[in-house]
Amino acid sequence: MLPMADELAPVLVLAAHPDWRQSRVNRRLRDAVLDLPGVGVRDLYELYPDFDIDAEAERTAAAQARLIVLLHPLQWYSMPPLQKLWLDQVLAYNWAYGPRGHALQGKDLWLVATTGGPEDSYHPQGYNRYFFDAFLPPYEQTAALCGMRFLPPLVLHGARRAPEAEVQAHVATFRQRLATHPRWPEIEDLAAQPACVVPEPDRPQP
Template identity: 55%
Template sequence: MRKVLVVFAHAAPQRSRVNRRLRDAARGVPGVELVDLYESYPDFYIDVAAEQENLADAAALVLLHPIQWYGMPSLLKEWVDAVLTPGWAYGAGATALAGKRFWLAASTGSPAEAYAPDAAHGHPFAAFLPPYRQIAALCGMEWLAPHILHGAHHASEETLDAHIDTFVARLGALTSA
């Protein structure tokens, strides 16, 4: 079994319909280690050495969060900036993350139809993924197709249950890959 590191970032998980449930489900998957950034680092002071050691021991990195203003929550951005350093995560001689898998599991408040050239967000949802894809590419990681739930605020319980079941199955598959 290979360890999968799930980095969870949600500033108010008690108000979350989907991300809190995904976090809790991930905690129950054998071989998965979950780091709740807002719980672990409420002061935004990230223990870089500990996070790098944890990530170095993982076969896959999963970023789990809501999409906020077309990107990741601020503490997750701080984690990326602090932990994925040149010479360790990327650049000359950096091999710590090479060959690991990178998976984005996220939710949006808007329905999928809102992500179109003539809709509210003006672009297809894929247009907001290049920063994530580039993190994976720069670090030599394998990009996996993201697991996205659009319209999380209004999704039915059946939709949420199916989304979580698929997430758990894919996490389990990552631990054995």
């Protein structure tokens, strides 16, 4: 059982892995930041094994954070099902987006992902047929819809076979980035993301 996450933490890590026992890298990423001041780790599969998400508790945590991290393995070119359900149930209209949905505006969203296939498999001549960036638009647009800034992802390809030294360096980078956000050289020039305007007729209320 993980220690209770700090719901008021300025950095919120949403860790999602359907079977942590089978995780070589994501588990180490999760565990490496449990003791970092100002970082709250919410293990979605531990909190919600029945998939019954407490949306209000999750909104409380998300509203207090300046950085929200999606930590998970890539599964079928997307996120694990409970992570997707979190988005579906927590990012409500007129809370996360829409005319009165400003709760996340101005925050940062960071994808930290691992893939089973090596980097060269994400290539027009590889078996995944596309460069990895081709699978990022759903993440980027989720951020844009909520007025969040989408940060350059941190990805470890071929996680099952990556050399131990590479895994250690990757985990160290993740911890260092969380400890120093938002003082990252590569995001100094990234502009804030204005929220996408969703007209009322496009999202009628029940």
